[in-house]
Amino acid sequence: MSNLWITNARVIDPAAQRDGAGGIFIRDGKLVASLSAAQKKRARKIDARGLVACPGLVDIHVHFREPGQTHKETIATGSHCAAAGGFTTVVCMPNTVPPADNAGTIQYINDAAERGAVVRVYPTGCITVGMKGQALAPFGSLKRAGVVAITDDGDCVQSNELMRRALEYAKMFDLPIMDHCQDAAMTVGAVMNEGVMSTRLGLRGWPHAAEDIIVARNVILSECTGAHVHLQHITSRFSVDIIRRAKARGVRVTAEATPHHLALTEDALAGYDTNFKMNPPLRTEADRRALIAGLRDGTLDIIATDHAPHTPDEKDREFDHAPNGIIGLETALAVSLDVLVRRSRFKLPTVVDLLTRKAADILKLPAGTLAPGAAADVCLFDPEEKWTYNAKAGCSKSINSPWHGQSLTGRVKTTIVGGRVVFAGGKIVAEGR
Amino acid sequence: MYFPLYRPAGRRHCFPPMSWNRRHLLTIEELSVAEIGLIHTTAAAFKKILARGEKSFSALRGKTIVNLFLEPSTRTRLAFEMAARRLSADVIAFDAASSSTTKGETLRDTAQNIRALGADMIILRHAAAGSPLYLSRLLDIPVINAGDGAHEHPTQGLLDTFTMQEHLGSLRGRKVVILGDILFSRVARSNIHALTKLGAVVTIVGPSTLVPPWFTALGVTVSHDLRSALADAEVVMLLRIQHERQMAGMFPSLGEYTGMFGLNKTRAGWLKPGALIMHPGPINRGVEIDSELADGANSVILEQVTNGIVVRMAVLHLCAGGQPEDVITAA
Numbered sequence: 001m002s003n004l005w006i007t008n009a010r011v012i013d014p015a016a017q018r019d020g021a022g023g024i025f026i027r028d029g030k031l032v033a034s035l036s037a038a039q040k041k042r043a044r045k046i047d048a049r050g051l052v053a054c055p056g057l058v059d060i061h062v063h064f065r066e067p068g069q070t071h072k073e074t075i076a077t078g079s080h081c082a083a084a085g086g087f088t089t090v091v092c093m094p095n096t097v098p099p100a101d102n103a104g105t106i107q108y109i110n111d112a113a114e115r116g117a118v119v120r121v122y123p124t125g126c127i128t129v130g131m132k133g134q135a136l137a138p139f140g141s142l143k144r145a146g147v148v149a150i151t152d153d154g155d156c157v158q159s160n161e162l163m164r165r166a167l168e169y170a171k172m173f174d175l176p177i178m179d180h181c182q183d184a185a186m187t188v189g190a191v192m193n194e195g196v197m198s199t200r201l202g203l204r205g206w207p208h209a210a211e212d213i214i215v216a217r218n219v220i221l222s223e224c225t226g227a228h229v230h231l232q233h234i235t236s237r238f239s240v241d242i243i244r245r246a247k248a249r250g251v252r253v254t255a256e257a258t259p260h261h262l263a264l265t266e267d268a269l270a271g272y273d274t275n276f277k278m279n280p281p282l283r284t285e286a287d288r289r290a291l292i293a294g295l296r297d298g299t300l301d302i303i304a305t306d307h308a309p310h311t312p313d314e315k316d317r318e319f320d321h322a323p324n325g326i327i328g329l330e331t332a333l334a335v336s337l338d339v340l341v342r343r344s345r346f347k348l349p350t351v352v353d354l355l356t357r358k359a360a361d362i363l364k365l366p367a368g369t370l371a372p373g374a375a376a377d378v379c380l381f382d383p384e385e386k387w388t389y390n391a392k393a394g395c396s397k398s399i400n401s402p403w404h405g406q407s408l409t410g411r412v413k414t415t416i417v418g419g420r421v422v423f424a425g426g427k428i429v430a431e432g433r
Numbered sequence: 434m435y436f437p438l439y440r441p442a443g444r445r446h447c448f449p450p451m452s453w454n455r456r457h458l459l460t461i462e463e464l465s466v467a468e469i470g471l472i473h474t475t476a477a478a479f480k481k482i483l484a485r486g487e488k489s490f491s492a493l494r495g496k497t498i499v500n501l502f503l504e505p506s507t508r509t510r511l512a513f514e515m516a517a518r519r520l521s522a523d524v525i526a527f528d529a530a531s532s533s534t535t536k537g538e539t540l541r542d543t544a545q546n547i548r549a550l551g552a553d554m555i556i557l558r559h560a561a562a563g564s565p566l567y568l569s570r571l572l573d574i575p576v577i578n579a580g581d582g583a584h585e586h587p588t589q590g591l592l593d594t595f596t597m598q599e600h601l602g603s604l605r606g607r608k609v610v611i612l613g614d615i616l617f618s619r620v621a622r623s624n625i626h627a628l629t630k631l632g633a634v635v636t637i638v639g640p641s642t643l644v645p646p647w648f649t650a651l652g653v654t655v656s657h658d659l660r661s662a663l664a665d666a667e668v669v670m671l672l673r674i675q676h677e678r679q680m681a682g683m684f685p686s687l688g689e690y691t692g693m694f695g696l697n698k699t700r701a702g703w704l705k706p707g708a709l710i711m712h713p714g715p716i717n718r719g720v721e722i723d724s725e726l727a728d729g730a731n732s733v734i735l736e737q738v739t740n741g742i743v744v745r746m747a748v749l750h751l752c753a754g755g756q757p758e759d760v761i762t763a764a
Contacts, residue, residue, distance in 0.1 A: 194647075195647055196647050196650040198647075199645070199647035199648055199650065199651070200462070200622075200650075200651065201562055201563065201584060202562035202563075202581070202582050202583035202584025202585065202619060202622060203562050203563070203582070203583075203584075204583075271566070272562070272563030272566055272567060316539075316541060317539060317540070317541075318540055318559065318561035318563065318564045318567060319561060319562065319563045319564075319567075320560075320561040320562065320582070321561060
């Protein structure tokens with residue numbers, strides 16, 4: 001494997017509190033402090049003038065639809081989206097068909113990732129068998145097969161008793177439980193936030209209380225059991241408040257926000273565009289601001305995309321009948337920079353941290369750092385480049401993005417995984433790992 | 434607010450100051466006061482001509498209108514069909530039950546097939562809110578919303594305000610109460626938009642589960658006290674109470690609903706004397722309204738049905754490219 005020398009970059013490595021001009025040296029797939037003169041001479045040089053070089057981005061919440069729904073996305077195409085968005089490590093949700101509730105399916109996912117993925121793909125396993133919310137899945141054999149967390153994402157375990165046992169049991173394996181917080185009975189048939197907009201549009205509302213109640217439940221159960229609960233895609237200001245208080249008491253909860261909940265509100269639904277339909281739904285401006293405040297003070301730990309591909313045929317329907325979810329890997333960085341750096345005056349390294357080291361730390365993944373000896377996963381991006389996002393020309397098999405056709409600022413130029421350039425010049429330049 | 438373009442429907446020889454230039458009728462929310470006035474004026478002209486004994490008009494001769502009703506309906510569908518036939522259109526009914534939609538065909542494909550068969554206009558009734566808007570973006574022919582989920586039922590709102598104006602003249606400052614299941618009602622939403630645009634003072638009343646506070650953002654007063662809501666009202670519009678809502682835990686029982694919010698003779702006495710009693714149908718007699726009121730002197734429930742024809746004739750005429758003058762001149 002050739003050596004790589006990235007020069008003239010603004011290097012941001014939040015883990016080392018590094019932010020300054022410099023170079024990055026890569027030898028045999030690993031980061032090194034420097035290269036010898038001879039090695040430098042032979043190294044492939046990447047001139048990163050004007051670019052930021054940071055650890056490869058980490059997204060602990062993606063849906064790659066394999067096995068079972070490979071018409072929407074595959075692990076290979078999903079990994080291409082990740083690479084194009086600067087992500088070098090992703091964590092797949094287990095709501096595949098069939099659900100990843102057993103070691104065999106996890107092995108299938110690992111094999112598919114080994115064959116086709118250009119970034120690091122980690123699987124998660126289900127909390128309950130078939131994601132039915134009734135019986136615990138075999139966390140032990142799931143862990144042996146390689147899962148990094150347990151989750152029923154897409155669904156939410158409704159039984160408090162079962163959730164308590166899941167947490168107790170997961171703690172034994174030091175596996176975090178990631179929860180999609182939604183009270184099912186309060187959200188039957190719900191397709192958007194409950195409020196003024198749902199009233200105007202005549203659509204069934206999803207009250208934020210249905211999230212808040214489960215967030216509170218999880219905080220209580222985490223405190224009782226001592227287990228780590230990661231609260232997925234938080235959307236409500238009340239939930240942010242619950243998490244803030246829990247963290248102040250030292251409860252082992254972490255939480256994420258998505259770029260779309262940070263950037264958009266329910267007002268975007270005025271035209272019944274199904275590319276703004278997701279679960280949990282877009283909420284109000286007050287909620288959006290609370291999420292940003294939560295990220296600012298650490299109540300919310302990280303940004304995760306909830307990349308959820310659905311084909312045009314599936315999305316092109318009556319609003320009630322279209323599936324939930326949007327793709328987000330290729331736009332996450334630009335949208336985060338826009339919302340947090342440009343509009344909310346976050347420092348650039350802070351936002352990089354939310355997308356790298358902090359995300360990796362939640363699940364103790366070996367990623368999110370430029371420390372010598374670490375795998376050479378690097379993202380080079382131009383924070384100022386303006387570009388127009390065309391979902392149809394993107395890497396996903398699906399195009400369900402609210403940012404299709406929008407002008408964005410901040411563009412990933414090069415993505416390096418394990419010392420190998422996988423994305424450069426606007427296209428994927430590598431095949432499966 | 435001052436609406437300089439508004440003309441009371443009663444003064445129908447006063448020519449509207451603008452022309453109609455919409456192809457679709459999707460919501461009342463998006464209509465201007467002037468556009469509502471144009472529809473009402475055109476409907477009044479049709480009504481005048483019909484009253485002379487003329488039964489049909491040639492406005493839509495040779496046009497094919499498809500009644501695409503993907504949710505059960507009786508009166509709306511019949512009224513649209515009647516209106517279309519009065520305008521000499523050919524009407525084809527398309528049922529959910531007998532159609533390929535039960536075989537999994539999408540709304541897009543169904544609509545495009547109907548278009549390919551040569552339809553000139555689609556009247557859509559659908560359980561999913563927003564589906565008429567969706568269809569209007571797919572097709573190059575007019576789409577008329579005949580009720581979409583809990584969103585809007587624009588022709589109902591138009592015919593209800595038309596009926597009110599016939600009795601009261603201008604609705605500016607008139608106190609109108611809408612009583613019943615507001616949350617799930619497209620009729621309520623369309624009436625709220627029409628009435629507030631026309632300057633009426635609207636109160637919605639019913640159990641707190643079915644009349645949530647969000648509605649205040651639409652410019653109405655929310656109340657759960659029937660007596661104070663009905664006091665001095667000049668119109669009360671009742672909405673059907675559905676048994677399914679009780680099943681969903683929205684209220685304890687039909688009996689309790691009727692006990693608190695059913696309109697009976699005593700409660701009707703709280704209204705301004707002579708106040709209009711309205712209901713879009715179908716009526717649950719003895720639940721939301723007593724029969725003696727539904728059939729009483731102040732009930733205009735059947736007038737609503739009759740006016741539904743001329744209002745829909747106006748909508749079809751205008752959306753097919755006609756102008757109010759075409760009818761007014763003849764009237």
